[in-house]
Amino acid sequence: MESLKPRFLLTENLGRLAKWLRLLGYDTVIYKSISYHNMVRLALKDSRIILTRSKKDADFKRRFSRRLIVSDKHLDQLEEIKDLLQLNNDKIFTRCLICNRILYDISKNKIQDFVPEFVWERHSKFKLCRKCGKIYWQGTHYKDMLNKLKKIFCEVEES
Numbered sequence: 001m002e003s004l005k006p007r008f009l010l011t012e013n014l015g016r017l018a019k020w021l022r023l024l025g026y027d028t029v030i031y032k033s034i035s036y037h038n039m040v041r042l043a044l045k046d047s048r049i050i051l052t053r054s055k056k057d058a059d060f061k062r063r064f065s066r067r068l069i070v071s072d073k074h075l076d077q078l079e080e081i082k083d084l085l086q087l088n089n090d091k092i093f094t095r096c097l098i099c100n101r102i103l104y105d106i107s108k109n110k111i112q113d114f115v116p117e118f119v120w121e122r123h124s125k126f127k128l129c130r131k132c133g134k135i136y137w138q139g140t141h142y143k144d145m146l147n148k149l150k151k152i153f154c155e156v157e158e159s
């Protein structure tokens, strides 16, 4: 499966935005404390766009792709970079929100002991992150996130 472009590198205080970018399917890494030099080096290595809240980082003269994120609300932040993104149904929900790895389908029978009983009974499709072991299913939390994405990416608003 071809991965979505662009890839992102996020700096301080953008943890929630990172989760939403991963939910959309974007390869997104985040570094809490990283030197300017390393940030640029890592971004260039993987052709990542840097998203930062630091005006200082955003203003540096050196050539690399970056955006200054102004808002401190994660959904508004997503709105700010909407022009870089797309809502692609084949890509949503394909990446671990915690560690950015691609998720794998896992048979329902293998995970009965690892999810709450009511979840297991109600859902048929599950995905697993092989790095952190987190199991995902399309429950109410997922639907809630999806609705918020639709509000941002689909222009038509329901009244």
Ligand SMILES: [Zn+2]
Pocket (backbone or CB within 6 Å): 096, 097, 098, 099, 100, 101, 129, 130, 131, 132, 133, 134
């Ligand atoms: Zn994971």
